[in-house]
Amino acid sequence: MSLAGKRILLIVSGGIAAYKALELVRLLRAGGAAVHAVLTAGGARFVTALSLQALTEAPVGADLFSLTEESEMGHIQLSRAADLVVVAPASADILAKMAAGLADDLATTLLLATDKRVLAAPAMNVRMWEHPASIANLATLRARGVAIVGPDQGPMACGEWGFGRLAEPPAIVAAVAALLAAGPLAGRRALVTSGPTHEPIDPVRYLANRSSGRQGHAIAAALAALGAETTLVSGPVALPDPPGVAVRHVETARAMRDACIAALPADVAVCAAAVADWRVAEAAGEKIKKRPGAAPPALALVPNPDILAELSAPGPARPRLVVGFAAETGDLLAEAAAKRARKGCDWIVANDVSTAGGAMGGAENTVHLLTAEGAESWPRLAKDEVARRLAQRIAAVFGSERKT
Numbered sequence: 049m050s051l052a053g054k055r056i057l058l059i060v061s062g063g064i065a066a067y068k069a070l071e072l073v074r075l076l077r078a079g080g081a082a083v084h085a086v087l088t089a090g091g092a093r094f095v096t097a098l099s100l101q102a103l104t105e106a107p108v109g110a111d112l113f114s115l116t117e118e119s120e121m122g123h124i125q126l127s128r129a130a131d132l133v134v135v136a137p138a139s140a141d142i143l144a145k146m147a148a149g150l151a152d153d154l155a156t157t158l159l160l161a162t163d164k165r166v167l168a169a170p171a172m173n174v175r176m177w178e179h180p181a182s183i184a185n186l187a188t189l190r191a192r193g194v195a196i197v198g199p200d201q202g203p204m205a206c207g208e209w210g211f212g213r214l215a216e217p218p219a220i221v222a223a224v225a226a227l228l229a230a231g232p233l234a235g236r237r238a239l240v241t242s243g244p245t246h247e248p249i250d251p252v253r254y255l256a257n258r259s260s261g262r263q264g265h266a267i268a269a270a271l272a273a274l275g276a277e278t279t280l281v282s283g284p285v286a287l288p289d290p291p292g293v294a295v296r297h298v299e300t301a302r303a304m305r306d307a308c309i310a311a312l313p314a315d316v317a318v319c320a321a322a323v324a325d326w327r328v329a330e331a332a333g334e335k336i337k338k339r340p341g342a343a344p345p346a347l348a349l350v351p352n353p354d355i356l357a358e359l360s361a362p363g364p365a366r367p368r369l370v371v372g373f374a375a376e377t378g379d380l381l382a383e384a385a386a387k388r389a390r391k392g393c394d395w396i397v398a399n400d401v402s403t404a405g406g407a408m409g410g411a412e413n414t415v416h417l418l419t420a421e422g423a424e425s426w427p428r429l430a431k432d433e434v435a436r437r438l439a440q441r442i443a444a445v446f447g448s449e450r451k452t
């Protein structure tokens with residue numbers, strides 16, 4: 049992706065992930081961007097100004113009260129000269145300062161003085177990330193239009209496991225490119241569900257279905273490519289996380305539902321997941337043993353929450369556009385139209401899952417788009433192409449009311 053001619057102001061705050069800022073600079077520059085780096089005092093404990101200076105080939109700002117820095121480029125000018133301000137890694141501390149509007153060093157002063165969009169890539173311990181203070185700060189920043197990439201889920205330097213890992217540098221670059229490209233969905237938030245859900249029977253067994261997640265993942269990638277700040281809530285799949293997309297990994301329908309609600313507000317929601325309609329009423333805490341002569345266990349099922357119907361329900365949190373999928377084996381269009389009405393969503397993407405070389409798990413899909421205006425049939429297409437077309441259609445809905 050080209051970042052030619054773009055100017056990035058990169059603020060590196062403290063944290064073990066700060067070393068990844070060097071790789072980020074390398075990738076941004078490889079994409080053609082000019083990078084001006086600013087180190088916080090915390091950041092300077094983890095990477096040196098010299099490394100950043102060598103990689104950016106530009107002076108590195110660190111001190112608000114430096115006479116030389118101010119005479120070369122004043123901090124107000126520095127904050128305005130960039131096309132985009134990137135905070136990576138963004139520590140809990142700098143996010144709190146940004147939310148509060150503090151300006152007690154060069155980095156936070158630039159963040160308060162800038163008139164450009166800001167992208168923050170949080171990185172911190174999982175408990176710090178999940179603390180109500182961090183959650184509130186993030187909500188404040190998002191509401192002000194700060195774009196967020198990551199954090200990722202996984203093992204952390206502190207030995208714990210969970211959310212808090214800095215997004216990988218290629219994902220941060222993809223988010224930078226999406227924001228700078230000012231695609232038709234820039235400034236919009238998208239929520240996508242994808243993959244199957246696993247409903248536990250006991251600690252080792254579960255109910256599932258054949259969904260691969262390919263279509264949902266492709267839709268998340270396509271929306272992000274058009275500039276939407278995209279959250280993908282994915283059930284268990286064997287696919288890599290799409291770059292530039294915030295991915296929440298879940299197992300059960302209930303966890304998927306909770307992750308979707310947590311990801312709101314969104315301008316558009318696309319429910320492509322094959323959510324299990326039922327779960328076992330009471331999953332066994334211990335592995336169910338087969339006793340000689342005993343009858344096989346009977347599984348009592350209870351309904352799962354219907355995420356699409358919940359997101360479609362009228363109310364202040366309802367995304368402006370809600371898109372569902374209908375996987376049918378019978379009278380496709382009639383069933384899909386009924387589903388659209390029943391669930392209350394705006395559009396339904398209907399696909400026949402009974403066709404040979406079926407859509408479930410395959411790389412191609414034959415779909416029909418049902419809107420309030422009626423149904424249109426698309427030719428058989430690669431799932432990536434279905435995703436691109438759908439993203440374009442979604443962008444057209446928002447195209448007339450461009451956000452500033």
Ligand code: CTP
Nearest residue numbers: 319320321323352353354355356372373374375
């Ligand atoms: N869906 C959902 N939550 C559920 C079930 C389904 O969000 N608990 C969403 C799917 O992501 C999809 C749409 O609803 O967008 C249709 O799912 P589908 O399984 O085809 O329909 P069902 O609701 O199961 O209806 P039916 O069993 O009649 O086909």
